[in-house]
Amino acid sequence: MTQSATSAAQGCIFCAIAARQAEASVVYEDETVVAFMDLNPVAPGHLLVVPREHAVGLEDIDGATSAHVWSVGHDMARALRRSSMRCEGINVFLCDGEAAFQTVFHFHLHVIPRYAGDGWTIIPDPVERERRLLDSDAQAIKDAIASTGSLVTSAHAAVGPLSDRQRGSKTPSEVSASEG
Numbered sequence: 107m108t109q110s111a112t113s114a115a116q117g118c119i120f121c122a123i124a125a126r127q128a129e130a131s132v133v134y135e136d137e138t139v140v141a142f143m144d145l146n147p148v149a150p151g152h153l154l155v156v157p158r159e160h161a162v163g164l165e166d167i168d169g170a171t172s173a174h175v176w177s178v179g180h181d182m183a184r185a186l187r188r189s190s191m192r193c194e195g196i197n198v199f200l201c202d203g204e205a206a207f208q209t210v211f212h213f214h215l216h217v218i219p220r221y222a223g224d225g226w227t228i229i230p231d232p233v234e235r236e237r238r239l240l241d242s243d244a245q246a247i248k249d250a251i252a253s254t255g256s257l258v259t260s261a262h263a264a265v266g267p268l269s270d271r272q273r274g275s276k277t278p279s280e281v282s283a284s285e286g
Contacts, residue, residue: 120212124158133182138174141182144216148226151191151219155179161213163202172213179215186219193219197228 122128123142130142133153144152155178161167167175183196199216201208220226235243 118160118210118212120154120156120210120214121160124156133185134178136178138171139178141178141217148216148218149193149221149224151186151189151193153182153186153217155182155215155217157213162211163208163213164200167213175213175215179217182217186217191219194222195220 119128123130124140130140132140132142134141137158139155139157141153141155144154155175157167157171157175159171161171164172179198183198186193186196197216197218197220199218200206200214201216202213218226
């Protein structure tokens with residue numbers, strides 16, 4: 107945890123909720139995360155998935171915890187879809203940093219059920235970016251990946267390369283069967 111993450115953990119409302127020292131309407135919890143209803147929901151059913159260990163943002167959270175937060179977020183979205191709340195869609199939303207509208211500086215994933223006419227919008231004013239600028243942006247990101255090795259993790263290594271079936275290719279026995 108960075109110095110800013112350590113100092114921010116003191117007095118953090120999400121840390122207090124995770125430790126059951128502050129009130130919350132908890133939907134799910136395990137040893138790594140707690141999911142609870144957002145006190146200021148965008149729509150009924152809006153919930154947050156929060157790691158128990160304090161992390162300010164993406165730079166502070168480890169890969170395994172991050173993956174678990176997203177996995178639980180997926181499960182919460184499925185539960186919302188199947189609930190009596192009858193939502194018509196789901197937004198999964200992460201605000202990482204003040205410029206990205208983060209207001210509580212403890213990493214958290216918003217799972218927001220959506221309803222026609224609920225009044226919440228995320229409508230940008232899109233402007234198509236020139237290919238050369240997109241290519242330049244892509245190269246800057248590739249350079250950052252190469253310098254940090256951030257995509258080479260034990261989780262990726264454990265999975266290994268995609269199988270023929272995962273790539274949509276036929277296995278050798280399927281090719282033989284279709285030719286015969």
